Amino acid sequence: MGGFYDEVIASNGVYKFYSDGEWKETTSSRTVKILNPSTNEAVYQVQACTRDEVDTIFDAAKAAQPGWAKTPLWKRADYMHKVAALMKENAQPMANALVKEIAKPAKDALTEVIRSGDLISYTGEEGLRRLGEGKMLVSDSYPGQDRSKICLSQKVPLGVILCIPPFNYPVNLAVSKIAPALMAGNTVVLKPPTQGAASATMMCQAFHKAGLPKGVLNVATGKGSEIGDYLTTHPKVNCVSFTGGDTGISICKKGGMTPYQMELGGKDACIVCADADIDLAAKNIVKGGYSYSGQRCTAVKVVLAAEEIADELVAKVKKGVEGLSVGMPEDDAAITPVISESSANFIEGLVRDAEAKNATFVTPYKREKNLIWPTLIDNVTADMRIAWEEPFGPVMPIIRVKKIQDAIDHCNSNNLALQGCLFTKDINLAIRLSDAMSSGTIQVNAAPARGPDHFPFQGFRDSGIGSQGIQNSLEMMVKVKTTVLNLDQPSYTVG
Numbered sequence: 001m002g003g004f005y006d007e008v009i010a011s012n013g014v015y016k017f018y019s020d021g022e023w024k025e026t027t028s029s030r031t032v033k034i035l036n037p038s039t040n041e042a043v044y045q046v047q048a049c050t051r052d053e054v055d056t057i058f059d060a061a062k063a064a065q066p067g068w069a070k071t072p073l074w075k076r077a078d079y080m081h082k083v084a085a086l087m088k089e090n091a092q093p094m095a096n097a098l099v100k101e102i103a104k105p106a107k108d109a110l111t112e113v114i115r116s117g118d119l120i121s122y123t124g125e126e127g128l129r130r131l132g133e134g135k136m137l138v139s140d141s142y143p144g145q146d147r148s149k150i151c152l153s154q155k156v157p158l159g160v161i162l163c164i165p166p167f168n169y170p171v172n173l174a175v176s177k178i179a180p181a182l183m184a185g186n187t188v189v190l191k192p193p194t195q196g197a198a199s200a201t202m203m204c205q206a207f208h209k210a211g212l213p214k215g216v217l218n219v220a221t222g223k224g225s226e227i228g229d230y231l232t233t234h235p236k237v238n239c240v241s242f243t244g245g246d247t248g249i250s251i252c253k254k255g256g257m258t259p260y261q262m263e264l265g266g267k268d269a270c271i272v273c274a275d276a277d278i279d280l281a282a283k284n285i286v287k288g289g290y291s292y293s294g295q296r297c298t299a300v301k302v303v304l305a306a307e308e309i310a311d312e313l314v315a316k317v318k319k320g321v322e323g324l325s326v327g328m329p330e331d332d333a334a335i336t337p338v339i340s341e342s343s344a345n346f347i348e349g350l351v352r353d354a355e356a357k358n359a360t361f362v363t364p365y366k367r368e369k370n371l372i373w374p375t376l377i378d379n380v381t382a383d384m385r386i387a388w389e390e391p392f393g394p395v396m397p398i399i400r401v402k403k404i405q406d407a408i409d410h411c412n413s414n415n416l417a418l419q420g421c422l423f424t425k426d427i428n429l430a431i432r433l434s435d436a437m438s439s440g441t442i443q444v445n446a447a448p449a450r451g452p453d454h455f456p457f458q459g460f461r462d463s464g465i466g467s468q469g470i471q472n473s474l475e476m477m478v479k480v481k482t483t484v485l486n487l488d489q490p491s492y493t494v495g
């Protein structure tokens with residue numbers, strides 16, 4: 001593997017957890033096995049931290065926070081640039097781990113790591129400028145007041161941020177939380193997803209090697225279902241930044257007065273209007289729907305096609321789907337095994353439901369263990385689960401609509417409302433439709449996408465709380481502290 005990551009791994013091969021600036025082994029001598037989705041065999045093991053160890057981790061984060069908040073902003077930005085450079089220099093072993101533990105195609109795995117380095121650098125730059133800016137208000141803009149009060153507000157850290165990313169981008173969605181949290185003067189406890197824990201843990205070595213002060217970043221590993229509640233309800237947590245599925249909703253329900261940044265599931269709709277460029281729409285549906293086997297929050301998860309062009313669109317999407325390579329992530333296949341057997345079973349449940357309700361299978365459903373061939377399902381109707389639920393797999397439903405309003409109504413009646421996209425050549429129609437679709441982001445003439453990573457990103461309804469994107473995440477990681485100067489007489493009385 002090379003020297004850079006050596007100290008991350010214990011002599012027995014188990015990945016260590018990270019607390020107070022040191023890589024450590026649990027006293028529980030329990031580990032969590034990470035299965036390779038391609039083989040269903042254990043490929044890595046991480047420490048199963050005990051509750052006492054979790055307490056110690058939070059103690060370290062809490063103790064380090066005031067000192068870190070006093071570290072000048074330019075120095076914090078310097079750390080970010082150092083971390084980004086180290087991550088990029090040592091990207092390949094981390095990318096290899098992504099291939100093994102989450103079956104991400106090899107090229108995409110490397111892209112995830114490089115993109116994460118870029119995100120950290122950009123956050124350093126953006127934080128340097130934005131976090132140094134505050135606001136000055138004078139009192140006489142309010143009725144009845146004279147100018148005897150001057151209000152100065154600045155952005156101050158929240159404290160300790162608990163960061164919980166999902167399996168599908170365990171590196172990128174970890175740094176999208178960690179970098180803004182740290183730039184804003186918070187300290188961090190990271191809880192990686194089980195599958196993705198090896199790569200997320202390796203990622204933290206870049207922070208360690210960059211010389212980040214001890215306790216500023218910490219990593220607690222263990223099963224979300226075992227230590228999750230203990231972490232999210234821990235009294236030392238000042239904000240939970242979470243990305244995942246419905247687990248996020250239950251975290252909010254169980255929690256107290258803690259601020260939440262929640263990025264949850266999506267059922268991103270793709271509306272194809274009668275005047276659309278059908279080749280462009282088909283290309284985007286194939287790429288947007290099936291990349292990483294559909295396991296992306298911003299994957300196209302339902303197509304709403306105008307009846308007039310539906311036959312042509314389905315034929316073109318079918319051609320694209322049939323051209324996708326199916327196989328192993330090491331070979332950079334487009335379609336690779338989905339994350340787990342239970343996920344594959346869930347996807348199959350949606351497929352069987354659509355089959356029983358007479359949907360048309362444009363490409364046949366085929367599965368070998370966790371590997372599911374890309375499936376295109378036409379004539380899906382509102383009584384089918386797949387019309388509403390997120391498969392998180394390479395399975396695409398097409399609903400034919402008589403009127404565009406039917407497509408809008410379908411999107412807006414789903415509780416999931418992350419992104420959406422629409423295809424039309426008419427810019428006026430595009431704006432009207434975008435305004436009518438009640439989802440966080442609408443892409444015009446392209447598939448949904450999270451990046452570039454400085455664009456705002458926000459789920460509506462059950463798809464999230466708070467806004468993401470580098471700029472918005474920086475704002476989510478601070479609170480406003482105000483000092484009011486009370487003058488002995490209004491400030492305009494001299495001169």
Ligand SMILES: NC(=O)c1ccc[n+]([C@@H]2O[C@H](COP(=O)([O-])OP(=O)(O)OC[C@H]3O[C@@H](n4cnc5c(N)ncnc54)[C@H](O)[C@@H]3O)[C@@H](O)[C@H]2O)c1
Pocket residue numbers: 164165166167168169191192193194223224225227228229232243244245246247248251262263264265266296297298390392418459463464
């Ligand atoms: N909105 C977005 O930006 C975005 C991005 C990527 C993925 N997602 C969503 O994530 C889901 C897929 O990811 P997943 O399967 O890893 O999601 P998940 O909700 O199962 O798990 C997410 C994280 O929560 C942890 N966890 C599990 N139980 C917990 C508990 N009780 N307390 C605290 N943490 C706990 C997991 O270990 C993991 O780290 C999909 O629904 C997808 O749409 C959303």
